[in-house]
Amino acid sequence: MPFTLATWNINSVRLREPIVAKLLSEEAPDVLCLQECKSPVEKIPTEGFAALGYTHMIARGQKGYNGVAILSKLPIEDLGDKDFAGLGHARHVAGRLENGTVIHNFYVPAGGDVPDRKVNEKFGQKLDYLTDMRDWFKSERPEKSILVGDLNIAPREDDVWSHKQLLKVVSHTPIEVEHFGDVMEAGGWSDVTRADIPKGQLYSWWSYRARDWDAADKGRRLDHIWASADIASAAHSSRILRDARGWEKPSDHAPVFATFDL
């Protein structure tokens, strides 16, 4: 049975419950992975989502920061979480659908402003987080697995509005892109979105600070869907719902979709 999955950094699930409901109503993915819920799990507004058919949820949360959740129409088993880099943050949760597909939902640390771990501890934490992801997937080689989330890195030149102008901007520096590639290689992961849409500029995030985000279009592709090598060929119909960036009280991220014939 094919299923459609979406990933969306929601930047407060409680404040944006209306647009989560809008996405579920209008696009109806089978599974929606959220990041930056900024809510303890018990305060996530699950009732409205359940009323739309999303009766299953696995989540990790903390007050005010981070937080990840997987809303699902399909039953999903909680496989636990990993505290990569020992930060004590709610940045990962894994689940398994009844067809055996494992879903990893990640919110990788943003990394602060200065791309130098000697003067910016947050940048070091981001690199360490990615290194721990690499080591984990090297030891636990993923099978029949999907990895999604806000990875806070735009790896390709055509994943940013200006490669040259962003080379020293956190999210697109060479050291981050190298770590990103190391995680992919360690897990044998395939970039589903770029396998489907190999050419052209592709963004999933536009800053709140731009006067007119749509016209300026200074975006970055920070949100990703990966598949393990054994199921990579089952993925298709990738898209980024740019419209959602223009909805009422929007997140600064747009949802990314893919469908899997599994």
Next chain:
DNA sequence: ATGTCACAGTATCTGTGA
């Protein structure tokens, strides 16, 4: 390109994170 958001804590603003 220092601009706009969201949240905690204390409070009706300041600091932090993104």
